[in-house]
Amino acid sequence: MNTAVDFTLNVLPRPMPAAMSEALRARFGERFATALAVREQHGRDESPFDAPPPEAVVFCESTEDVAFVVAAAAEHRVPVIPYGAGSSLEGHLLAVQGGVSVDVSRMARVLRLDADDLTVTVQAGVTRMQLNREIKDSGLFFPIDPGADATLGGMSATRASGTNAVRYGTMRENVLALTVVTASGEVIRTGTRARKSSAGYDLTRLMVGSEGTLGVITEVTLKLHPLPESVAAAVCSFDDATAAVDTVIAIIQMGVPIARCELMDANAVIAVNRHDKLGLAEKPMLLMEFHGSEASVAEQAGTVQELAAEHGGTAFQWATTPEERTRLWTARHHAFLSGLQLRPGCRAVTTDCCVPISGLADAVTQALAEAEAAGLPHFIVGHVGDGNFHVAYLIDPALPEEREAAERLNQQLVQRAIAAGGTCTGEHGIGLHKQGFLVDEAGAGAVAMMRQIKQALDPHNIMNPGKIFAL
Template structure:
């Protein structure tokens, strides 16, 4: 498989005519910008891949804005990329074939809250934190937590999950319905607020995880959950990563309904201590959270502590106060930024594999050995309760040798995960970086079927072209 940087020259920038830009400006006025600083801001994400910026940025404020922008792009055969918070890691929002970006961050309203049915309908630009802040007084919350304060539209587009997925599932299980602008500029609705349906093809699930290649979301209906009566969090240090992982495996196999369980390796602990000014023990660590009734939470935590003790877990510390729990998980969420800050000027090549929980130790330990031997600075964190883990290799972007080493480590890791019955991406998506891995994982027949769907729904290939796979 070619390295990602070898793939970039294969994409040709499509021409964007003055006539198109004039039509765009006539329709959107001050909502349209061609300023270089604005275009560059919308032409990069948190990943390590570089590409030219889009030709223009449209700041949509309504479904009609999105519809009109897409119709103009369809008319002039111009690529169009949806942009939310810009927190993706795999090059999803890069304008590799040119075109324009539609920024939906101003479409950030809650349209309806239906607590009786445990649903909420929102616009795509609202972030997960803003959503939960707005509904906290209702007694309900939306649990999907990928770490970054991502937009709900972006989370839906990448089928995100995060720290709570072991108990509450991923975006796949928690998106009920969508309003979507198609490649032709038509507005369609998929799904409804009913808990289930057997009516026709499941278009909602098709679009979740489509990374903006099949349509642009303008409304999203989500599941809500009652705020737990009691919440307790704890940290526990271990003599080795292997001991921590086996603790998690046994906890899950015993059916303990833990809400979060995050693995943090010693490198990550060291980086987080420096970045967040904490004094955590610099050993492999699990961060855990339990939701339920006071009695249930106490029982779950005691069982978890007993299992951890069997594998050498020590320094079990409780965080009962909300501010202490927030401090711990904020530090975990900042692990990526802590790592990048630890090597000034670096870029991070991230992995995102997920394996069956029974094979987690097999997947991790060899990857750690390979990373240690490489000499490249790295960190390891993971939502290990569902078998999802992330290595981050910190490289000098000007050092081709380091990049090749990191890509080789990534390839070995993914191939190992696939061989163990896992996937190349548990939550980040394919984007640009993982296209070769998708073919390896899914097979040529499945990818050809995906191409057929893309060509049927977007015959001009204007919706985020060059992502997930390249059309043949």
């Protein structure tokens, strides 16, 4: 089983030759940045790792821009690190071997909306919230909601999911096609706008979740979904997290098509109450949402309310207006940043394991018990409708013993998840933080096959090197 993560990275920089720097400056002008402030912004995320910033940042505006950068990097064997919104929790965007950060945030155009086919094609820098604003008059929406307003390229690269995944699936199910710049600087297109295909290897699925290690995603074609006729949200409090999770298990096993089902432990509720000035009962809580016709929403909600009552749920409150729902979900999306304020100056060591639904109560209960016994500040939030939950251990970055304790707790949690038939990461990805866990979960043979794919597609290891596994 994986040992505690070493947070002191052994950085092996591959310096950018002057010829490459001059070529990029000549092509991009002011969009080629070497100022320390810009590089530092692109060299940190929400992970517990610290690494030197990239040597340069290029603000790309098209697939052709990205292809130019990657071709230059391939010629000089310089690392390329894709950068979208910078919301990674696992060290994906850190320049652990130096190199150039390719910022796609200016690639923010919706290229094609095919409302009749329920598809849309966007540049990789379009964020999920931007997309839904731009298509709101079509009667359609894109449901994948990881909380942060991440870019759709980054969400594809990490196989993101989030609060709506229990009903609408993850990025894996909602990405139809991609435009990708390969490690040689070649532009390829994978997939089509058709809903299925049996044509050759599924390169789209290979790229979705590859974390920038096989290519840079520049365009994404996505499935859209009709806006539901009726939407209702509700919160319900419980005396303990076990009762809340048992309610979720009952909901899923009964086949209730709930759209969102989120758990917040008491610490998380305390945090959002302080941050968003809410008056929620400071106890474990479920935050739920129902989509469908007015009749189906009423039926779903009635069934869930009965199940919650059977498990001791109290203070069942409805939020039926858009303003009330937005207030609740905004608080939920703020939960990570709100939780950090429980311990000013802390860093968070996070996990996001996912287990089969029958093992969820045991996984959450033991994680809570171990964190309490260790005396380490923490909070839990989770997309528990699909068995995915997050524990954030709040550590003082100046105290190595706290980092070690957090990683020990994380290791125990992941070990139980894998033993139960689950995974070390439901949506964050491997990045730097979970490389040992990947071997535990997939096995040495499967990871060796992943390495062979990486070596075949990126022989000089320039595409986000050091992530998923070290070569």
